[in-house]
Amino acid sequence: MIGMRMNAFNDAGLGEPEQDANSALIELDKGLRSVKTGEQCEAIVRFPRLFEKYPFPILINSSLLKLADVFRIGSNFLRVWVLRVCQQSEKHLDKILNVDEFVRRIYSVIHSNDPVARALTLRTLGSVAGIIPERQQVHHSIRRSLDSHDSVEVEAAIYAAQMFAAQSKLFAVSMCSKISDMIRGQATPSSMKLQLIPILQYMHHDTSTASMVNELCMELLGSYPAVEFVRVTLSALSTLASATVIDVSGQVTLLLQYLHNDPRLSVKRHALHLLHSLARRGAHLWPQGALTNLIDSTTILLQDGTENTDLLIRTLDVIEVLSQSAVTCDANMEEGSPLLSLCVNACYSPDPFVAVKAVTILARIACYCYEEGLPAFGAQDVVSCLESLIVLLALDEKHLYQLKGCLRSTVKLCQAQPSHCTIFVDAIGATLINTSPEGGQSDGQMVALCEALGAIGSLGDNALLPLLPDILIKLKQTVHVHTKVMLCTLLFQIVAGGYEWNAECLEAIKKVVKSVDGWAKYRIARSAARYGHHRIATRIFYGLKEAVASEQLHFWLSGLQLVTSAESHLMEETEDNENGRKSGIVEKLNGAISRYASACASMKAASTPLRSLQFASEYSILRCEFLQALVQLLHSCRSLCTAPPPAIAVAVVLATKDDLQRYGRVTHQLRKSAQDLRSCAENYQKLYQSAFDADPGSLANIRALQEMCRLMANSVERVCGGVGVSRYRQNEGDFNFGDSVEMRQLARCCSEVRRLAPPLETEGGAISHLRVGCLISQVMLLAGGKMRLPIPRYFFQALQATSVKLSVSPQPRVLGEPVSVPQGSQLALKVEGVLRHGRRASLFRSVAAVCISISTVPPSKINSDQKDTNMNELQQTVTPHRDFFACEFLLSLGSPATGPSCNSNINSGGQYQVTASASILDKDGNVWKCGPRSTLQVKVHEEPTKRKLP
Known part of the structure; x- marks a missing residue:
């Protein structure tokens, strides 16, 4: 070809x-x-x-x-x-x-x-x-x-x-004297000695060897003052000190001596590099007064001018790592402390690297004071300095890295003290709005400013509302595509705080969508769906699904368009009168259910082996089941009027000893609705456990929807009686699903659903029109357009990827045939597995162990829907070693039945189904049932018996 x-x-x-x-x-x-x-x-x-x-x-x-x-x-x-x-x-x-x-x-x-x-x-x-x-x-x-x-x-x-x-400890100890003799020997060339010295850093297995190596290295520092020897020897000593921990203080003192006394710049840089690595070991290991000595050297460098800027930046890097420890912050939070004085002076340095490092240290100390409830001295100076730096760094595209550092400190300061949000929103917003397309600002700088505004806006309600007119103006002026997308996201975030769209905002979004490419349109629609603006997302997805060349992408966009169309259909207004509202809500729910059913079919068609879309499909299916449960609940409530109790209701009450049976068919219907809602909540829990790679916001979204199912089930059981009545008071506090705008909206919705719950009856309960009306009010709240469902991020993208691959042995020699096992023998089953990670491994959570479950189904139960109580289930938890794990099981299949009443044909032979499944355990001990399942067919056969000779 x-x-x-x-x-x-x-x-x-x-x-x-x-x-x-x-x-x-x-x-x-x-x-x-x-x-x-x-x-x-x-x-x-x-x-x-x-x-x-x-x-x-x-x-x-x-x-x-x-x-x-x-x-x-x-x-x-x-x-x-x-x-x-x-x-x-x-x-x-x-x-x-x-x-x-x-x-x-x-x-x-x-x-x-x-x-x-x-x-x-x-x-x-x-x-x-x-x-x-x-x-x-x-x-x-x-x-x-x-x-x-x-x-x-x-x-x-x-x-x-x-x-x-x-x-090897044995090799290190035995070679110590040999390496020492070679280093001390005159016949060994200097280049070879430089290669031999790094071996000494592994001589930390016992005290005597470490002491001897330490003496040798100190001797080398005095005997070989060349730059290469000093750097290699100091590196070996620092690694040795990190391994033994007890020598960290002495090594810090030695490095500070070289930093102060050695005039060579390369040695000073290397000493600061090693101090930086030792600082990561922990500030509590540093000797008392070491940080003061380092600050003194930094003060001298700051006074010398710009000649030693590189050393000053490296020194501030070390102090920045130390400031991550509470020990450093607690010791230097007082007004007039050397560290605060140094950083305040360095904040006004003409070098942006120095200024950003200094203000980062000050911001961390201020955050520590806010979190601990202590007075934060100089906090206003930190705020003023951050405002100035953001304005100055946004003027030049070369300082994007420093600008992001300042913005991160800004967000952390706002998280620790929400009162600063207004100040920083004004400062960042003014910087963003005042930049012109002809200026030196790059797309990356404006995107960074928008991201910071979004992070601050998620911390409180209406934080970005004053910027709304300026954002609309900026949308018309900007020419950068990424900036347009981020500005649209900010607009979605503002409106999601409890406001309705006006004509000006809708026109601005429409003009942006017309002026950008397909990928930018998809990102805008995705952001609209994540904040609950489904009408806008539906229009964009509808235009995109015919503009793609791949069949899978077409079905994916069609599924997204149907999902957002279903949610926007729920948000339509109903008639004013009560009967019209009841009929309108049923029509809306039925329309949304049909759209969700079509969306599930489209997502199945869009699935590929490389992109299964399992979470998106299951999330849509569960949403559809919840809406179906709400429709059924409405019909059950109506049956109170349409299906009066039969004449034999009193006899049924006496037979069942259930007083609520006197109300007739409505009791059974309401209890069936409560059961459906409980089942939906359990399915949400299963979805939660299967989403190991989901971000915290997506998991919070699932928890919120699960809580809605539980609240509705509890409300129904209050009316018709059930197990939920006694458990209803267990959750009386405020709902908290996260700090984002969309999660706060779901929390408010859950609180409102709980407020509308029917009151408890003290005299045994009664199914009255008043209490049934409370259930209808709850359904109207959930499906009447007052709740915007935010689509979680994991629905669209996964920031981390973790998969488990299983291999079960033995395998049949011919594909499709079962493995043969003689009756009365045991099957040795070996399960091997491999963990595979994406580019961002362990971003949200990591794998601590893998739980392997083996279930054996006898021949009589393979095609049965009922669970066998005598099913053999084995479990074993293994810890992966370098992403590989293995375990073994011994299964007893086809054991002959014993006893006169046992049927010998049940367990004496046949084809068994052995299923191996994997679950992931994270470091917190949570079980995530997201592993694969591997099925093996095993045939148990009887061996022919030998005839006895007469």
């Missing part, structure tokens, strides 16, 4: 089915056995990607044994690439099953007469030191190679010694 390059090692061609692990390994094995060096190299370099794609021990063990064979019999050129594979696959090395065989094949090259081959062997052994830390023969070879006369071999031995010293 024209334009297609044939490649035997292609992992997955465009439009071709993805290979399995065995096929990919067979193709790479063919390349290893090729007679062409180029094909061998191409096969070798593809192994790291194969390990990432299929990180299972059997494949990795087989692959690395093949590479070890190539290393043993191949050329030095091939050995270099095998070394690179071992270095790139460090986290998969502990999955090698035959470690002895792997090391034997690699180690056999150490006896070669070629020093380059021996050097490559040492480097390869050093790269796999994590799995062979205590191999005495390797330790002996490294020690012997350190005495070699070939420089290449000696450098390789130094590399291997450093790798083994980091892994």
Whole structure:
């Protein structure tokens, strides 16, 4: 075919089915056995990607044994690439099953007469030191190679010694004297000594060795005052101090001495770099007076002028890290403290880097004082300085990074003290509005200003309302697309605070939508849906769904258009009279339900293996179920008038001992509605547990909708009786789902629903028109246009991605056939799994453990909807190691029945269904049922019995 390059090692061609692990390994094995060096190299370099794609021990063990064979019999050129594979696959090395065989094949090259081959062997052994830390023969070879006369071999031995010293306590202690003698020896070249000194940083396994290394390094600092030796030795001492912790104070004092006394700028910079790393260990480990000495040196640098600006910035970096600790803030919050005086002076530095660092430190101290309820001295100076810096930094596009730093400090200060919101909104808003398209402001700077306004606006109601006229003017003036999108988002946020759209705002949005591209239109519609402005989002999605080339995107946009259309249909006004309102609300609910049903179908059509849209589909289905429950509740309330109690109602009351049965059909209907609402709340809880990668705002959205279901179920049970009556008073406090505008709106809605709940009856309860009218009022509130449903962010995008891949063995030899197990024996089931992460791993929560559940369904219950009480369920919790986990189970299937009353055909054989499912446990102990399910068919057969001879 024209334009297609044939490649035997292609992992997955465009439009071709993805290979399995065995096929990919067979193709790479063919390349290893090729007679062409180029094909061998191409096969070798593809192994790291194969390990990432299929990180299972059997494949990795087989692959690395093949590479070890190539290393043993191949050329030095091939050995270099095998070394690179071992270095790139460090986290998969502990999955090698035959470690002895792997090391034997690699180690056999150490006896070669070629020093380059021996050097490559040492480097390869050093790269796999994590799995062979205590191999005495390797330790002996490294020690012997350190005495070699070939420089290449000696450098390789130094590399291997450093790798083994980091892994093995025995090797580090035994090599300490050898390394010390080589460093002190006159015959060792200076370049080699510089390579040997970093090995000393791993000699921290016992007190005597650490003390000896510390003395040696101090001796080197006096004997070798060259810049390279000082920097390397100080780095080794700092790493050693971080490992032992008890020597941190002494190392900080030593670094401060070099900072004060050594006139060389490179040494000062390196000392500040090491102080920065030690500051991350914690300010409580620093000796008393160390911060004062550092502040004194900073004051001297500040007085010297601009010649030492780099050192001043590095010093402020160290102080900024220390200011993150409450110890530093508490010790320097008094008026006139050296740290406050230094930062106040540095805030007015002509260098923006210095000014931003100083004001960041001051803002952190002020936030600490606000959070602890202490007087914040100089807080007004911090506010004034931040205002000035924001205005000045917004004038030049080169200072975008510094501008973002100031805006972050501004948002944190507003979070700690909400009274500052008005001041900063005026300052940032004026800066944003006064920038002209012809000025030097870039799109990034205006977007950063808009993001800061949005963050501050979410902290309180109506915080951005004074900026509304200016935002409308700015929308007409700006030419940057991203700025237009952010300004529209601010407009959505303002109106979401409880206001209605006017003609001017709608016209401004319409003009922006006409002037931007398709991606910007989608972002505007997404923001409108997230803030509950569904009419605007519907119009934009309707125009976009016919402008895309992909079928999946068309169905996705169609689903979004139907979802927003359903919500906008609920927000339409109904007739004024009561009967008209009741009939209108039913029509609105039915229209919204039909649109949601169509949206679910569109989202299923838009799903692909790479983008399943599972959350969006389930969220839409649950919303549809909730609206159906509300419609059913309205019909149940109407049955109080349309279905009077039958003549036998008194007999039913006496038979059931339920006084509420005297009201007839309405009692059963209301209890059915309460059950449906309870079921919907449980489904929301399941959706919550499946959204491991969701952001906190999306999870809060699910909790709010779940709480609405519970409130409605409790209200219905108040009227018709049920378990919810006794639990209704458990939640009497204010609802709090987050600080954002849309979550506060949902919290107010929940509070209003609870306020409209029917009153409790003290005389056993009664289904009266008054109490049923309260239920109708609650439904009118939820579906009568007064509540805007904000679509959560996770509905559109996931900021973190975590997936679990399971592999269950044994597997049938022929695909589709069951695994055969003799009756009376046990099945050894092994479950292996791999955690896969996206670009932002553990952004909101991380995986602490994985819970594997094994359920066994007998033959008689495989196609039954009823749950078997005798179902065999096993669980095991495993902790992943480098994103890999494995566990084993022993299952007893087909045990013969015992006892005269047991049917021997039930458990004596047949085909069982074994299901393995994975759940994720985060660091807080929460269980997230978001893992995959793997099903295995097992056939239990009877072995033929042997006849006894007569």
